[in-house]
Amino acid sequence: MKQTLYLVIPCYNEEEVLQETAKRLLEKISFMMEKDQITRESKIMFVNDGSKDKTWNIIEELHSKNNIFSGVNLSRNKGHQNALVAGLMTAKDYADMTISLDADLQDDIEVIDKFVEEYYNGSDIVYGVRSSRKTDSFFKKTTALAFYKLMNGLGVDVMYNHADYRLMSKRALEGLSEFKEVNLFLRGIVPLIGYKYSVVEYERHERFAGESKYPLSKMLAFAWDGITSFSIKPIRIITGLGFFIFAVSFVALIYSVVVNLRGNTVTGWTSLTVSIWMIGGIQLLSLGVIGEYVGKIYNETKKRPRYIIADKLIEQVKKDN
Numbered sequence: 001m002k003q004t005l006y007l008v009i010p011c012y013n014e015e016e017v018l019q020e021t022a023k024r025l026l027e028k029i030s031f032m033m034e035k036d037q038i039t040r041e042s043k044i045m046f047v048n049d050g051s052k053d054k055t056w057n058i059i060e061e062l063h064s065k066n067n068i069f070s071g072v073n074l075s076r077n078k079g080h081q082n083a084l085v086a087g088l089m090t091a092k093d094y095a096d097m098t099i100s101l102d103a104d105l106q107d108d109i110e111v112i113d114k115f116v117e118e119y120y121n122g123s124d125i126v127y128g129v130r131s132s133r134k135t136d137s138f139f140k141k142t143t144a145l146a147f148y149k150l151m152n153g154l155g156v157d158v159m160y161n162h163a164d165y166r167l168m169s170k171r172a173l174e175g176l177s178e179f180k181e182v183n184l185f186l187r188g189i190v191p192l193i194g195y196k197y198s199v200v201e202y203e204r205h206e207r208f209a210g211e212s213k214y215p216l217s218k219m220l221a222f223a224w225d226g227i228t229s230f231s232i233k234p235i236r237i238i239t240g241l242g243f244f245i246f247a248v249s250f251v252a253l254i255y256s257v258v259v260n261l262r263g264n265t266v267t268g269w270t271s272l273t274v275s276i277w278m279i280g281g282i283q284l285l286s287l288g289v290i291g292e293y294v295g296k297i298y299n300e301t302k303k304r305p306r307y308i309i310a311d312k313l314i315e316q317v318k319k320d321n
């Protein structure tokens with residue numbers, strides 16, 4: 001039986017690309033409807049992430065002309081990940097499956113059929129994985145690789161060369177909604193949901209208009225969030241360092257005593273050296289242990305809302321679970 005698909009597209013200052021994106025997605029989705037791959041209730045849902053330009057006006061206009069276009073308007077800019085979750089959590093009440101993609105259509109939309117096929121074959125999550133990074137700059141390529149390596153080294157399970165182009169079934173989305181953390185790093189969380197998954201490869205294109213909304217500063221913040229909300233290893237490293245220095249302090253202790261017994265030291269040197277090492281070691285060790293607890297508390301306490309929805313443009317009744 002065919003099912004309902006929602007495309008979820010976070011948009012931040014995308015007035016330059018939105019019309020064209022809407023046109024291309026409409027073609028694609030109409031084609032899939034005609035082929036009976038998806039129901040006619042399927043939608044293209046834009047999430048306006050507090051854009052400062054005409055993005056929301058364009059979404060409203062698209063919706064008024066054709067209600068296959070729906071919209072969610074966030075109260076302010078909350079960043080790509082939160083905008084995406086806002087869209088997915090809204091779509092989950094109406095759709096059987098969602099596909100998230102960027103407004104600039106850098107992710108090849110021709111593989112949407114393959115995603116849906118995999119879904120019908122029983123996958124709850126389908127990851128879009130880039131087959132090459134030809135269009136990325138050398139800088140972006142190397143930093144992306146370094147980031148994946150680092151994440152894996154820190155024990156976070158992420159899919160290599162997968163961004164946020166993925167299909168999720170309704171029950172995978174329900175699983176996602178159970179993750180209440182504020183520091184959201186979807187690429188790390190989605191594998192934790194479980195269920196059967198599959199991978200579809202695609203080529204990534206250049207942005208066809210406008211500029212990247214991910215400057216270096218946002219990219220770094222994103223990477224840092226990814227690490228600190230998934231791993232307390234950095235804190236463990238401090239603890240380890242503490243242990244190490246504490247151990248070294250014993251060597252320093254023996255050395256200082258030996259030098260002292262041989263009588264070639266100034267008065268007070270021995271006690272000073274030993275205390276510097278010992279106290280330094282103990283301090284670092286304690287800091288690490290405290291940090292471990294602070295890290296735990298930090299992960300649990302911040303129960304702030306991830307986004308606030310200001311307006312919704314969807315003309316469809318919610319599905320029962």
Ligand code: UDP
Nearest residue numbers: 010011012049079080083102103212213214
């Ligand atoms: N985006 C967003 N909020 C932000 C920044 C970006 O919703 O604060 C959206 C943006 O509109 C686009 C997607 O996230 O649909 C990816 O952004 P972009 O294409 O600029 O990133 P890049 O492809 O350069 O990594």
Ligand code: MG
Nearest residue numbers: 102104106207
């Ligand atoms: Mg892009």
